[in-house]
Amino acid sequence: MMSGEVVLALAYGLVLTISGLWVWRRVVKDYLHHKGDEE
């Protein structure tokens, strides 16, 4: 089983990685594949 310290270490980096992937997808959707009103 993974220790709490390993989970903390991975989570701290993954917060950044997952946020980056989400922002990347959002920027592409909103600004490159823009289809009129964002709603």
Add this chain to the structure above:
Amino acid sequence: MNSFQLGIVASLACYLAIGWYAGKRVRHLEDFFVAGRNAPTILILGTLVASFMSTNAFMGEAGMSYQGHAPLVIIMTCFNCLGYIVGAVFFGRYLRRGRALTVPAFFRARFNSRRIQMFAGISIVAGLSAYLLAVTWGMALIITEVTGFSEVAAILLVWVSYTLFTLYSGSRGVILTDTVMFLLFSGIIVITCFFIVDAAGGWFSAIESLAVYEAKPGIIAWHGRIGPDVYWQTEWEALIWASILGVAWGIVVAVSPWQTSRYLMARSEHVVLRSACGALIAMLLLYLITNFAAATVNLINPDITPAESTMIWVAMNLLPTLLGAILICGVLAAGLSSASTFLSLVGFSVSHDILGSGNEQVAEGAGNNAESRMHLRAARLAMLIVGLTVIGLALLLPRNIYWLTHFAGPLFASSWGVVAFMSIWSGRLTEAGAFWGMAAGFGVNVTMNALSLGGWVQWPVVADPILVGVVSSYLVVRVVSNLGAVSMHEATYREALHTMPPQERDPAVVQQTLLWPKMMVAMGAVIAVALTLFYALPYQAAIASAEQMVWEEE
């Protein structure tokens, strides 16, 4: 004059010179309030981080880490830094599209409501003046400790320095000095970390020693110190506490005026998104370095009292004199950058949102005409009066830095959080719903904090005033909005906010923006691997080795 006094005076003179340079370019209200809406990514990123990280980050939170709770600060940072991304994507870029001079002015334009602008302006004056007081006292405390100046002289010195350049240069000077201060305190804390780790016997030796540190057991375990001696009895209690406060402060980062108002100065929406990505990276790294460094200081001197002065002790006793003086200047810079942002926002709100007409027309297309100059003078005068009031209060009131900081910051999450996001994303939010929702969040937060401060109630962590304020605000918004109807103006304005300006869709610019999330992905992977290899695994090995020794002895 000793090295610390010389360093402090030299750095203050430097900020004044930068403020003077920036102030010469201030011609009209848009320059003074929103830096001409032309700021590049580095300046928005610098001011975002510098205005958030005050002396509290290098004293209060570093002290908490020194006492054995660095992992909790790290867990909180995980959550609250996400506020940058959520705030920029779901509120900040739309706020910028509104082209208001202040955040309360945006609310006025969105709901066609002077009372909402007045209320939001008054909450800025109340909340940020209190925060400004706390930061002023914090900086004065540092100066008193390292230079031997009297407390009154120290208060006057910090007040004069941040007031002069803010008064003259407005936001143009504030974002420039904030960025210089951000670079200063970021650079020196990285250098300081090397010295601390070296003095503690090197990285792996420090991890090994801290893993089995008997004076503060669990100091770098994932949950930090727990047990009867501290506030948290179990590891899960500690995790829940850090997560809830992290989410609450994430809302503060996403909607508070001293963060979101920075986006009004951005050159484009892409600058908003890039600077939010950069701020997330910078904050995660800075908090990691600062708090692990503060915990490691235990191996060099376990008896620093009070714990909040850990970094001051490092500056005066561990670092070479020149670097020590720079570290003190860096900690002061963190405070000064927040103070200048708070003073400017309170001044803008007094002159524009509360006493002024609140009318945006004076700024639109205004050049050197007489009316624009008159408004600029009025804004500077309002800021001077605010500044004089703050110095009066700073000298007269009893010091209560901790309470003021914890009251003032989260107030905006409770009061503005729900309304800010719903003003962009809800088609059913009415003016009355927004006004009473803001008032409910503000009232609930202030009342709960007052009851707690008076010692009548001890709120459990799941009923944190910030979150209860947010929930109350949401319920009131829904109930009151259901009783009324959205006006044509409100619907039209919200629709306009969702119409993307064509210039933002330039593929070359979008590709540049995409570099930032790519950098986040790469940095995140590097941080995860590095923390596993240099923290988690050596920690586990040290614990296993200690258990083995105990087993052999038995």
